[in-house]
Structure formats: structure tokens, C-alpha cells
Amino acid sequence: MNASDGVSSALAALPTLPRDDEGPVFAEPWQAQAFAIVLRLHEKGAFTWPEWAETLSREITRAQQAGDPDTGETYYLHWLAALEQIVAEKGLTSIPDLHARRDAWERAALATPHGELIVLGN
């Protein structure tokens, strides 16, 4: 672990984060990617940690009310949904832009033979 003490204590403030003694654990690469984006945006001052914690807990509460069993498997789905919300709220991008870009990546993936690197623009 070379995360700073600040990050460690910030993470400790998120009690349901899947983790072991050494830090967060991920089941799939996209989870680590989404995790890293939040940490980096926070480091760059895009939002405060309390703002992030609140957005995330709001998203988790919303999911629980919608029947999410909250067993930990869905944690990073909530994390991702919260991340999309906070970047839109902070004006870094917009939900329609995110949707359009998601569709562009899907077109690119479908147009890319298996085994080749997927790039935008085709």
C-alpha cells in the first residue's frame, strides 16, 4: 500500500467498502478503475470526501429501498452510479454526454474483432 494516510482514513470513513486488512478488494478490473477515478478526482479537488461519501450513501440507500440485498456484490455498481451522479452535479460532464459516450464505446467494441484493442472512432 502506498496510498497516503489521508486516503486511508478517507476510505475508513466508508464503512461498507469491501476490504481486507491491507485495503480495498475488487472482484473485477472495472471496479478498481471506478475506484481509482474517484480517488483521483478527489485528489484533484473535484469534490470533497464528505460530498463523495454522501453521494455514495444516498445511492446505496436508494438501491436498498429498491430491493437491493446489499450483500457486497453490488457495492461497486452503486459506487459507479454515484460517480456518474457526482461528476454531473459538479458539471464535469453531463448524463447525456455519458450516455452518448457509452454508446460510442459499444459501437467501437462491436466493430472490433475479438483480441484487438478497442479504440473509439470506428
Added chain:
Amino acid sequence: MSDHSHDHDHSHLTNTELRVRALESILVEKGYVDPEALNLLVDTYEKKVGPKNGARVVAKAWSDSEFLDWLRRDASAAIGSLGYTGRQGEDMIVKENTPAIHNMVVCTLCSCYPWPVLGLPPVWYKSAPYRSRAVNDPRGVLSEFGVTLPEDTEIRVWDSTAELRYLVIPMRLEGTDGMNEDDLAALVTRDSMIGTGLALDPGEARKQGLLA
């Protein structure tokens, strides 16, 4: 995730992966995050995730010939018996390194990696130079990882697919007789299970603080 398709003719990303890519590419373009910093963060966490699972598999294969036989026949089931199962129904195959044959695994898509046993793929594994050079110049790639093999060792490079994931069983080194599975597992590095490294000898493992 569970909606992963197994198409052969084009690439597939799940809806979740697409959303993450959309976020990342927009934020990178606008300069809010830089890809190197993201890679560094991912790199920080990737090492501790899964490789310990794969090391347990290898240590057991070294110690238990029945388990090794099972791995050879049906690696998915043998590995599953230790509690490590994939979410996408992918099949595992083990490749055993010997003095005559050294196996190395490459994948051209980052999703084709045996996460349940090896955790997150390292950044270099996903890089274009590794993907192309591992196929064209495996010896050159190995030497960059500090691995030099005898001239007469044949190097076989295996390309993972969405359906098939490989786990390399590195050679068990001399001087490890009588070690128990826990200690043996400490000798098994992530890279040795991709084939870009060798198992550690016990002295080296002690130096790195991996072994008491």
C-alpha cells in the same frame, strides 16, 4: 458481469464496463484525471487482490499429485474445489513449465485474464507492446523481466480468450523439499503464473520478507 457474451467475431464489453470507459475517457479528455495516475492507483491495489489464490493452487499442485492430476484433467473443477470460481463460466487450463518447455500467457483484451486466481491484470499485461511482443519475441520480453532461459528450452505462448484462461504452473525449485503448502505458496509470484517470471527460491523469498 453476468451479461458477458461469448461471441468470437467481435469484442464485447458489458454495460458496466462501457459506463466506466465512458466516464474515464471523458474525464481524461477534459483533463480532470490523467491515465498514468489512474494506472498507478490500480497498480497499487492489483497486487494484493487475487494472486494469492493462484499461489495456493500452484502450491497444492506441487505437493499433491492427485490434485495435479485433477488440474490436468479438469482445471476448472480442481480450482473450483478451492473456492475460486469465475463469474463468467470461463474454463481454466493449466500449463506446466518443465526444463524443456516454458509457457507464457498473453491476452489481447484485458477482460481475458483469470481474475479468480490472479486478481486484476497488471498494467503491462494490457499494454500493446507486451501483447504484440510476447507473441513475436517472447525471449526478448522474458529478458526484460529478468528471466533468461536455456537456449534449448522451448517457449510456448498461449493466447487467452473469453472462454479459456490459462494458469502457468511454474517449476518447483530445488531446496524446497519438505516445505508445507503455506510456505510454498509464498514462493509463487503473480508473474510466475503468467509465465513472465519464475518461482522464487526460498532464500530470495526470505530476503523479500515473504517467508519467515
